[in-house]
Structure formats: structure tokens, C-alpha cells
Amino acid sequence: MRGRAKEMNQTAKAAGWQRRGRRQRRILYAVLAAAVLLLCCRGLASEELEVTFHHLYSPKIAGGENLRVAVLSDLHDREFGPDNQDLIRQIAVLKPDLIAVAGDMVNARNGDPDVILNLCGKMVEIAPVYYCPGNHESNLMYEQGSPIESRLLELGVHVLVNRAEETTIHRTPLLIGGIPTSPEDYAVYGAEFFQEYEKSGAFKLLLAHYPGLYDGDLAEGAVDLGVCGHYHGGQIRLPLLGGLYHGDTGLFPRYSGGMYRLANGTIFVSRGMGGHNGLPRINNRPELAIIDINGRQEAVSP
Secondary structure, three states: OHHHHHHHHHHHHHHHHHHHHHHHHHHHHHHHHHHHHHHHHHHHOOOOOEEEEEEEEOOOOOOOOEEEEEEEOOOOOOOOOHHHHHHHHHHHHHOOOEEEEOOOOOOOOOOOOHHHHHHHHHHOOOOOEEEOOOHHHHHHHHHOOOOHHHHHHHHOOEEOOOEEEEEEEOOEEEEEEEEOOOHHHHHHHOHHHHHHHOOOOOEEEEEEOOHHHHHOOOOOOOOOEEEEOOOHHHOEEEOOOEEOEEOOOEEOOOOOOEEEEEOOEEEEEOOOOOOOOOOOOEOOOOEEEEEEEEOOOOOOOO
8 A cells, every 4th residue: 555655646747747847947938028029019019110102093194294292191299210300311312303391290288399390391392392280299389389380381391281282293283282180070170171172183192190080981082192190100010911900900900001902092101200108119110201193104223
């Protein structure tokens, strides 16, 4: 009996060692997986500015011409180099015909527009700047009483708040409009403007900070190119799936970044250039986008 008991005791000990071994291996694997994930995230959380190139075909563009639009959004007071010199230099090298700003270039909680005023003061020397405010600029203007709009206008920036301006670039007439209104407030503040705006036969470039407008009210609107921001590229971008999350939409925003063909037009949603929530941008570098618009079916070289 003693031998049998000793054998059973040894068997129990061995089983215990096996369980502890398996538990320790699981802990080790979990630690290793966490370490690998952390290293990958650190590698993918690059804050280096990325320039992306996009092409849009339009028969409205005068024959043989190319219209180049630089798109910026969601800077949130960030600076690329001292006083954004690196960003300004990059824009100048790309030689845009116009610069479209889709809002949230400031942080409302800071209440100081100097970063974007300095940037816009330099950008207007490169090309005409058309600026549609986002929710952060709107907070500054309408809740904090900031003179940011008048100061931008003094610099020569075209600030578009539910209005549009006509211009001609390379013999192509354009009607450039802006709707800073959220989807919830569109019926009150944006609908009347847009109903008139979409009647134009010119090339319609519409800056609207909220992509969510194209989930509803503007889904079938006649817009040649809509430009949006706000979703920050979904903060974390997953291969094949795109952006992961935004507070307005929850998981997997429908328009998290890039070009999207709609019923009667095309929209481009910028991944943005900064952030205000302290979260890292994973696999989602800050984006300066270039859109070349012309009458050719194929893309032009950068």
C-alpha cells in the first residue's frame, strides 16, 4: 500500500508540474506576444508625414490640363518642423493649384490659433487656400468668441461656411464650397446652401469636414469632388479592413480614408495629420494628400 501511495503521490506531483509548466508556458507566450505587439505598434506608430497621390477623372476639366489639389485636415495644432517649415516646404515642392483645408486644424481646448495662422500665412504664398472649418474651429468661433475666421480672411484665406466661391484654374471653371455643419445640424444650417450649390454646371469641389454627411443627406448629391476629414483615418488602420474606430461611428467607419465613388460624384476622406485624444496613430501616418484631376482616364505621375 505504501508503494502504491508513493506512486500515486509521485504521479500527482508530476501532473502538478505539468500543469504549472503549461501555465508558465502560456504566461511566457502571452508575454512574448505582448512584447511583439508592442514592438510592432511602436514601429507602425510612425509620426513621419506621408504624401499620398490620387487621381480623379473628370470631363469638366479643360482638355489636356491637370488640376492639382493639396488636401490637409485635422492638424490639431501639430507642427512638422519648427513653425511647420517641413510641411510648408513639402507643399511648395508639390506645386498645387489650390490647397483645400477640411477643418480641425486647431485644438479648441487650446484656444490659440497661432499655429494654423502661421501655416496659412505661408500657404497662401504657394497657392489659393480654401478652408472649411471643422468642429474645433466652430467651437472657437461660436462658443469661445475667437476671431480666427476674420484673421484667416485677413491673410487671404477663403473661409467657406455654408457658402461657395467661383474661380477659374487652367481654363476650368470651379465652384468651391464649404459645409462645416455636422450631419445632425445639416437640415438647419447646410441644406438650403447645398440645394443651390449642386445646380451649378461648373466643377464642384465641396469641402465638408464630416464624412458622415455622405452616409445620409449628401449620399446622392451632385458633387464632382467632396473633401472631408474628421475620422483621423480610423486611428488604427488594419490591413484589408481599413480604419478601426471613430467615436461618431463606432468600429470600422465606412469612409475612413481614401477615395470613394458615390452615386453622383466622388469623395476623398483625409486620414488627417494629428490628433487631440493622446492616442497613437497605428499604421496610420499623418497624411498630406495630392489629388490630380484631369480628363485622362489614367493617373498622372507625381
